[in-house]
Amino acid sequence: MADKSQEDGPLLKVADVSFKYGSLNALSNITLEASPGQLIALVGRNGAGKSTLLKCIAGWTQATSGEVHILGQSIKQNERFVREHVVLVPDTPPFYDELTAFEHLQFNAQVHGWQDWEDEAEELLRKYGLHANRNAFPFAFSRGMRYKLALCMALLIEPKILLLDEPLGPLDPVSADDLWEELNGHRNDGMTILLSSHQLPQEAHPDRYVIMEQGEIIAQGSPDGLRKSLHIEGPLSLDALLRSAIKSRKAVKADA
Amino acid sequence: MRDFRVLLWLRWRQFSDGLVYWMRxxxxxxxxxxxxxxxxxxxxxxxxxxxxxxxxxxxxxxxxxIGSNIHPTSLADLLKAIPPAVLILQVFVIIVALRSTPLKLSFADMSYIAGSPIARSVPVLLGFLRQVIFRLVIIAGFFSLFALVLTRPLAQNIDLSASVRAMLACIPLVVLTWALGWLLGILRLVYPGVSRWNYLWVLPLLILLAATYLPAPFLWPGQALVLLIYGIAPWWVYPFLALLAIGLVVAFVWFGNRINMILAVDESILHARVAALGLLAFRQPNLLLRIRLQSAAAGRKPFLSLPKVYGFQTLATRAALSYLRHPFMLIFSAVWGGVMAQAAVWIISNELPVQLWIGWLLVVGIAPPVGLLHVFRIDVEERFLRQFLLVDGLQLLMADVILPLIATIAGAMVVWLAQGFEPEITSIGALFIPILAILLALCGAVALTNKRVLQTRILATGITFGIIMVVGVNFSPIIAFVAAVLSIMTLGGMVSQNA
The missing domain is CATH 1.20.5 (Single alpha-helices involved in coiled-coils or other helix-helix interfaces)
Structure with missing residues (x-):
């Protein structure tokens, strides 16, 4: 059933999703789709609803209305299915106080029933500069190290959809470059990546930008498409995208 | 004296600021x-x-x-238990003082007092007074009521003077106990070589061993307390206790002037972190526990390692490893089970009023064993970690609580079997203890799936345990057993769906 859906429809489908915190509309009628191997950047100001959208997709928060489908299956009825295929790494990930960094990866792999995980776990820790701290408890790590460990946990189990909330905030420039290299490799293997960020490195080329403002998507499309529709001249930075999209929206509202 | 005035003024300002914080x-x-x-x-x-x-x-x-209903033999047992209980408290105070500096500094104290040229004995004395006054109020309040329980069976009328005598007796005893702890704790800070002995705090346990064979030199403070409560102590007992307490205070203040403040600061970090939490420490006791566990594990080599097993076994072994790395949670669970079983036996055998059962239920609902749901709570509350666990809530609960649950059941079972009841009663108790322990875990687990954790836990515990108790008393144990199984199934379904 799932395989058939995978062939027929998009990997991720967010249909008309809304979410309310009390009377505040955190998300309003969000609709988007993602195919295997796509990298989608969620762009928006603080409080635009990026993190809430990622939580709704990961099933951490139940949408007030609308549906999220992964491989054609609604996440409302298939929580375990979502856990198998989607991983969200929040900006401040928590850990078990009683397990070391390496044991977090070991636990994760063994819970998923993976037999040959050790080399990959060692490699990930080495790649993210955590190998020397493999036997330390993560509560003593810096924020950047904690984020890297969370990434290692997520990448070890190779989810179909990886959701990253502000991945570049805690990382140093070298680690950020390494992350992009790693993510590009996974993209080529078919992993879909959605990330919310206020900054992207030069070499990052998302397939699509989704620009959010006050819980709504105000523009979305490919870099070239957005450059044309928003009349952006010069380099396509997140700053330029966001400013142009907000300006364009204000103009539309004023016309209306 | 000037130092004392300055620091007293600072403490007063800190106290009034703290008061305004809590009043806000x-x-x-x-x-x-x-x-x-x-x-x-x-x-x-x-x-x-x-x-x-x-x-x-x-x-x-x-x-x-309670005093009116208490059986004379139970009263005799209670009186015999007081001196050892006082000794255990004293040993506990000494252990706490030896494990970590008795002089607790906040982050502000570390900046402005530890580094200042102020006489060291001043913060030591004021720290002692602050700690002792708070404890004295609680202990004296408790003994003022406990004195009524002890004197009621032997008196014609209610003897309120016993309450007053108990409160007065507590003053020198509490000061004496904590002054002894502070003296030993401060000596450790004066001689850094001694402070490097990691297991120095185990030594006071030998006092308990010695008291078993040679009770007189160790149990006299508790015996003095009993005599003072009944008003039959010789005239010199109270002045003797007071002089001893004052002598110990003078001694630790004298040594306090020579303490190594770097050690005191180093060992106060945990206290400072907890103090900085303020209201949060009360609203989220779990956060407090995590800070304490992190502090205990920091810088230590991990004990044991995660075995290479797969699937559900991984979950169970991970939970077991978490508890084995902090075994006090298992010990506490076992002690909790034993104490609650003994309390239940005591209420039943003395046919005490129903208010006591309500109190017992409230304790079960409000203060279940600290470690019972420690692992499960993190699994459920931290969504980042939960997303990696491919099992439903009930399976997760089973894997996470199995070890502390066994400890709780074992503690309760040992106490129950030690009572020597008739075989029929013993077997009924042995049947119900595991069921009630499972129910306890389920009530806590259901509460964790709800935003109002404490209220839900009290409600779930009150309803399920209450029904079983009422049905068991009014009908038969078999119907109570059926009610317990139904409760387990209902709560289990809720945990499975929501956790």
Whole structure:
């Protein structure tokens, strides 16, 4: 059933999703789709609803209305299915106080029933500069190290959809470059990546930008498409995208 | 003396700031200049005085009631148990003082007092007074009621003077106990070579061993307390206790002037982190526990390692490893089970009033064993970690609580079997202890799936345990067993769906 859906429809489908915190509309009628191997950047100001959208997709928060489908299956009825295929790494990930960094990866792999995980776990820790701290408890790590460990946990189990909330905030420039290299490799293997960020490195080329403002998507499309529709001249930075999209929206509202 | 005045003034300012902080929690706005806002502290004072008076009255009535119902043999057992209990408390105080500096510094103290040229004995003395006054109020309050339980069976009328005598007796005993702890704790800070002995704190346990074979030199403080409560102590006992307490205070203050402040700061970090939490420490006791566990594990080599097993076994072994790395949670669970079983036996065998059962239920609902759901709570509350666990809530609960649950059941079972009841009663108890323990875990787990954790836990515990108790008393144990199984199935379904 799932395989058939995978062939027929998009990997991720967010249909008309809304979410309310009390009377505040955190998300309003969000609709988007993602195919295997796509990298989608969620762009928006603080409080635009990026993190809430990622939580709704990961099933951490139940949408007030609308549906999220992964491989054609609604996440409302298939929580375990979502856990198998989607991983969200929040900006401040928590850990078990009683397990070391390496044991977090070991636990994760063994819970998923993976037999040959050790080399990959060692490699990930080495790649993210955590190998020397493999036997330390993560509560003593810096924020950047904690984020890297969370990434290692997520990448070890190779989810179909990886959701990253502000991945570049805690990382140093070298680690950020390494992350992009790693993510590009996974993209080529078919992993879909959605990330919310206020900054992207030069070499990052998302397939699509989704620009959010006050819980709504105000523009979305490919870099070239957005450059044309928003009349952006010069380099396509997140700053330029966001400013142009907000300006364009204000103009539309004023016309209306 | 100047140092003392300066630090006393600082402590007063800190106390008043702290008071304003806690009053703000209760709705007081110190920045408002309105008339009614200025009256608000007075209003809070009247309300809290009334509350204390009402609670003391409630406690008094219950203490008299228990005292009236208590069997003479139980009273004799109780009196025999007081001296060892006092000794255990004293050993515990010494252990705590030896494990970590008795002089606790906040982050502000570390910056402004530890580095200042102030006489070291001043913060030591004020720290001691602050700690002892707080404990004295609680202990004296408890013994004022406990004295009524002890004297009621032997007196014609209610003997309120026993309460007063108990409170007065507590003053030198509490000062003596904590002064001894502080003296030993401070000696450790004076001689850094001694402070490097990691297991120095184990030595006071030898006192308990010695007291088993040679009780007289160790049990006299508790015996003095009993004599003072009954008003039959020789005239010299009270002055002797007071002089001893004062002597110990003078001794630790003298040594306090020579303490190594770097050690005191180093060992106060945990206290400072906890103090910085403020209200959060009360609203989220779990956060407090995590800080303490992190502090205990920091810088240590991990004990044991995660075995290479797969699937569900991984979950169970991970939970077991978490508990084995902090075994006090298992010990506490076992002790909790034993204490609650003994309390239940005591209520049943003395046919004590139903209020005691309600109190017992409240303790079960409000304060279950700290470690019972420690692992499960993290699994459920931290969504980042939960997303990696491919099992439903009930399976997760089973894997996470199995070890502390066994410890709780074992503690309760040992106490139950030691009572020597008839085989039929013993087997009924042995059947119900595991069921009630499972129910306890399920009530806590259901509460964790809800935003109002404490209220849900009390409600779930009250309803399920209450039904089983009422049915068991009024009908038969078999019907109570059926009710327990139904409760387990219902709660299990809720955990499976929501966790």
């Amino acid at each position: 929690v209760l709705g007081y706005n110190p920045k408002s200049s309105g008339f009614f806002e200025k009256l608000y502290p007075l209003y809070l004072l009247i309300i809290s005085s009334f509350w204390v008076f009402a609670m003391w009255g409630f406690g008094h009535d219950n203490a008299v009631n």
